[in-house]
Amino acid sequence: MSTEQAAATIVDGLKQAGISLVATLPDINLSQLLQVVESDADVLHVPLCREEEGIGICAGAYLVGKKCAAIMQNGGFFNSNNAIVSTLLQYQIPLLLLIYYAGDIGDRTFSTSGSMTEPVLEALGIRYYIMRDTADAPEMIKRAQILAEDSKRPVALLLTKEALGRRAALRSL
């Protein structure tokens, strides 16, 4: 699947899950995905300057009835931790987090971020699932949104290079 097809599949999944506001900050691996978010008339795209403000924007929109998602690199997830703790968790506000898994196996440059991503998610009690096959994206997003709404907590999907159509999937991963 090409990066464009992968991006379209993920955004279709967001829309099927009822999500109508998406806050984003770019990573090169998220380029096509953010392009599709930007050009889709059914989604209000909020480009951020820093990921933590996106947590606030999504929380505010949730309080008035919007289902939201925040798309960022794992570095942005680290940037967002105070808002996740003292707004999302403290007030019991659900939010779907789509996090690019920089430093995943075979992914160069951010191996330290990669090694800290799952431990930090676990420490915060945020349930997370790693997406390796784009074909699963719509169903994973739908299920993650149900879990977020039911638990009234953020839920994270870790987007890998293969889920974004940027390298071949392996059967062992």
Place this chain on the structure above:
Amino acid sequence: MKRFDCLKLIAAEAKDALVVSSAGAMTLEWNTLRPGDGNFRVRTLGLCSSIALGMALGLPHRRVIALDGDGSLLMNLCSLPTIARMQPGNLLHIVFDNEVYEASGSKKTATGCGTDLVEMARAAGIRNAAWANTLEDFTRAVSSALTQDEVCFLGVKVGTERSDVAPYPMDEVENKYRFIRYVETTEKIEILKTNLPASYV
């Protein structure tokens, strides 16, 4: 100027606007002046303007007022370019600038050393940004912002005195539920659904 006097003037103009207030004594003062479920108290320093922006984008026909502080906005300055980029015409962002971290021991903030938040808002791209230097200016600016369709940033220098008011009457989770129920009632929409079927599936 006194923050409490300014808040009184806002309460007289706010009608059914949704009001987001930053952590600190201001929230308690506001809740005393306009008690009700259309108030949301923020606990994350800095996030007041972002939460208000999210509300304004989510309900574009409803007025949203952010009651922010200098310490809070300084922590989340990137909110200004994002607000400028999104241009929510229903958002009024008011900053009470007392030049100290009042809730955290009253140490001086950067605005006490020359930083001008209104200039920063303008430079970020919010054209309708101004200081109110008198209570009359302030009333006029609030009233005009709440009737026009353009995002407005209003700064006001205030003293550090606090009014003696009651503590906030509820915790964060109750605040959330009451706020959402208030939006549901006043907007005639359903936000919180109980998704559980009659039997577990």
